[in-house]
Amino acid sequence: GQPPFDLLNFYKAAQQTSSNSGKQSSQQQNSATDSSKPDQIDDCANDLSDIAWAVTADGWLLVCGESADEPKLIRHNEDGSVVETTQVSHDNESSYSGKLSDGGSVWVSFSPGTVGRSDSEGKTTSQTQTDEIWFAELGKSKGSKGNEKGSFGAKLPKHDAKEQVRYLDELLRLSRKARKSLGNTMTELHGCVNGPDGDYSKQIAAIDATTSNRREMLTALEGAPVDRIPSGNVLISELKAAIQxxxxxxxxxxxxxxxxxxxxxxxxxxxxxxxxxxxxxxxxIKFSKRWNNEIVPAFGVAKISHDQI
Incomplete structure (x- = not known):
């Protein structure tokens, strides 16, 4: 009979063939699911599949990859100006982001459907609600009907300024409701109230819960559309700069x-x-002043103090 190593090589070759077949099948499946991609969006290179795309009022965004979990490229067309990056990450099942050569970033969030860009200083330059969006993992959406829920249970916004402000207001209010003050926790830790051999797991859990709340809020803000709000990019940049x-x-x-x-x-x-x-x-303090002086009079939402953020 044949030596054992030949059998092993045969097995490896069979495994590789199966793997390649699986990739091709996955790409074909993605392509079939994505058959209604709008004509204005570019195609991915032959060795990559469309894994996400979005259409906005001023352009489109395309994510290409070997699979939904292996993004390789983001291309963003904004008012005819196209940027592209291969430094791409799949932050969670509902978002992709990429680092641009100028130090800025580009991202797309499935819910509520947002495409965003920031400059090298991290300031948001655009954060636009999508008219249509598709993710290989999640399917297609043509915008919120106003009854779907986002982070902290906030209702996703429809495509107008009043709704976008209402969504931000709900995120601020609901995240605050879910977040407990750490004043007593910090005092207990500083005083080592349980002694050097005591158990401080309760205090640690309280801080960890607040940390998770802040992380969720930052993720929610990345996906919050502000393109219809006057000075919306400045507003969302200042709020992110407060939460980070x-x-x-x-x-x-x-x-x-x-x-x-x-x-x-x-x-x-x-x-x-x-x-x-x-x-x-x-x-x-900076954000709350802008909110109270510009947003509250224009949209009738509640004022906010800096210590409520």
Missing amino acids: PSLEADIAYGEWARAIDSGCGDKRISAAGNAASDRATAAK
Whole structure:
């Protein structure tokens, strides 16, 4: 009979053939599902499949990849200006993002259907609601009918300024409702109230819950359309700039809490956490002023104080 290694090589070759066949089948399936892609959107290269696309009032976006979990390219046409990047990530099942050569970013979010761009400083330059969007994993959507739910249970917005403001207002209100104050938690940790051998898992869990809340809010803001709101790009940039350092502060406080749980070593509150918290406070004040002075009079939503963000 044949030597054992020949049998092994035969098995490997069969496995490779099966894998290639599976990829081709997956690409054919994606192509079939995507048969109604609008004509104005480019096609992917022969070795890649369409895994997501979106149409907006001012252009389109295309994501190409080997599979839905393996994006390789994002191409974005905005008012006839096309950018492309191969530095692409699949952030979660409902979004893709990419780093641009100028240091900026481009992204697409399935729910509520948004295409966005930012500059090298992280400031949002556009965040536009889609007219139509398709993800290989999620199917197709032609915009919110006003009864679907997004992050924190907020109703997704229809395609007008009042609805986009209402969505932001709900995100702020519902995220605040789901987030507990950490004042008592920080006091307990600072005082090492349970002693050096005590259990601080309750305090750690409270900080972790707030951290998760901040992460969810940032993800929600990436997908919140603001193209119909006057100065919407500035508004959403300022809100993101308030939430990001809040998240950084909570992460630092969580690390400090775990150090306290290991024996009440350095009880001084995390300097890194305090510095991030100070940056967050300044940004929250800036955002709340714009919200209260520009958005509230124009759209009739409730005022907000910086310590509610």
